[in-house]
Amino acid sequence: MNHPKKIGLALGSGGIRGFALVGVLEALEENNIPISLISGSSSGSIVAAHYALYRDSKLLKEAIAKSSVKLPSIRDLGFRGGLVKNKKLKELTAELFGNNKFSDTKIPLRVITTNLRDGNEYVFSQGNIAFSVQASCAVPVIFEPIKTKIHSFVDGGLSDPVPVKALKDMGADISIAVNLYHKNEFFDRNFTVLKVALRSFRIAIYNLSQHSIKKADVVIAPDLSEFTRDNKFKKYTSQPGIKKIIKAGYDETKKHIKEIQMIINKKTS
Numbered sequence: 001m002n003h004p005k006k007i008g009l010a011l012g013s014g015g016i017r018g019f020a021l022v023g024v025l026e027a028l029e030e031n032n033i034p035i036s037l038i039s040g041s042s043s044g045s046i047v048a049a050h051y052a053l054y055r056d057s058k059l060l061k062e063a064i065a066k067s068s069v070k071l072p073s074i075r076d077l078g079f080r081g082g083l084v085k086n087k088k089l090k091e092l093t094a095e096l097f098g099n100n101k102f103s104d105t106k107i108p109l110r111v112i113t114t115n116l117r118d119g120n121e122y123v124f125s126q127g128n129i130a131f132s133v134q135a136s137c138a139v140p141v142i143f144e145p146i147k148t149k150i151h152s153f154v155d156g157g158l159s160d161p162v163p164v165k166a167l168k169d170m171g172a173d174i175s176i177a178v179n180l181y182h183k184n185e186f187f188d189r190n191f192t193v194l195k196v197a198l199r200s201f202r203i204a205i206y207n208l209s210q211h212s213i214k215k216a217d218v219v220i221a222p223d224l225s226e227f228t229r230d231n232k233f234k235k236y237t238s239q240p241g242i243k244k245i246i247k248a249g250y251d252e253t254k255k256h257i258k259e260i261q262m263i264i265n266k267k268t269s
Contacts, residue, residue, distance in 0.1 A: 005267050008037040008172030010164045010216065011044030012209060013157030014180030015139075017224045018043025019242050020249030022064065024178050024220060025057040027253035033260055039166040041112040041156035044178070045136035046096065049129050052109035053100055063096060064242060089137055089146075093130035102126045110166040111136050112156035116145050121159035123166055161205055162212035174263055177216035178249075181206045184225040217263050222252035 009028075011021045021044060028035065035055075040048025050060045102109055102125060111124040111132040124132035135146040135153035145152040156163070167175045185202060213219050227245055 005173035005264065006036040006171055007034060007174045007176065007264070008039070008164075008167030008170065009035045009048075010162050010167055010175065010177045010212075011038070011040040011048045012162035012178050012180045012212075013042030013044050013155065013205070014161075014224070015043055016227060016245065017180040018047060019064070019245040020180060020222050020224055020252075021047040021178060022057060022060055023246040023249030023251070024222075024253045025051055025060070026246075027250045027257065028176075028260075029057050031257045031261075033257070033264070035107060037108050037110075037167055037170045037172050039110040039112065039163040039170075040136070041161055041163050042136055042139070044163075044180075045111045045133045045156060046092075049105075049109060049111060049133050050096055052105040052107040053097070053129070055106045061246070065239060089134045089143060090130075093133045097130040097133065100129050102129060102132075105129075108170060110163065110170060112160050112163045112166060113138075113146075113153045114156055114159040116140075116152040116154045119159075121156075122151065122153065123163075123169075157205055157208075160212055161209040162216075164212055164214075164216045168215060174218075174267055175216045176218045176220065176260065177213045179209050179213050179219055179221045180224060181209045182221060182223045182225055184223050185228050218256055218260050220249075220253050220256050222248045224248055 025047070035051070038048045038052050040046070047060065050063065051057070054060070109129075111129070113122050113124065113132070113135040114120070115122045124135070131146070136156040138144070138146050138153060139155045140158070145154050147153070160166070161181065162177050162179050164175050164177050181202070183206070185206075191199065224245065
């Protein structure tokens with residue numbers, strides 16, 4: 001089914017929550033909702049870039065299952081701007097994207113990052129996809145900033161965690177936003193110094209994401225708080241854990257299918 005209107009999908013940041021975005025794409029594909037434009041920030045940039053290149057959620061799922069990138073070891077630690085060397089991000093992006101460029105995509109793509117030098121959002125629309133995704137995923141303190149002669153890039157979620165604006169700038173007629181930050185994450189009441197710092201960061205990103213999604217036509221916001229209640233990173237990056245997070249994204253998107261179809265019909269009638 002062809003739609004004369006351009007449907008844009010903004011995939012938000014969120015760390016391990018980002019696996020839910022695969023489920024979002026699965027549900028949209030199942031219901032024949034075509035994505036004409038796509039943008040991604042931080043972990044959302046990984047999913048957005050892969051889908052832009054191959055337009056196939058099953059292939060993305062297989063790539064995640066086959067990924068040989070492991071958790072950082074003591075040899076990967078670095079202390080020049082981040083706890084983990086850029087090598088880990090390079091391995092992941094090289095495995096997923098090779099030397100593909102933005103001009104190779106089947107769907108127009110925008111990748112969001114943040115320029116550490118001036119604090120502004122920086123939108124990648126051309127050049128090497130792997131490099132842009134590295135820049136978008138460079139979580140401050142954890143990873144070293146991704147540097148060029150002019151810029152130092154860090155996590156895109158710091159400037160635009162759900163990049164709806166990028167879709168609008170690309171000419172999207174209908175914008176679907178996927179926000180992975182949910183109010184139910186604010187569950188803990190016993191605060192240590194570390195928990196205060198983590199909660200403060202989450203509050204800032206949550207509020208920024210609310211601003212980002214204001215102009216979206218549809219907002220898909222899966223409740224992923226179950227997967228943020230402890231620090232068992234390995235538990236949620238194991239295949240069973242990944243499948244649960246993907247299903248959460250799929251199930252939430254299914255709830256919005258009729259809403260999306262109604263908006264498409266309204267804007268194309």
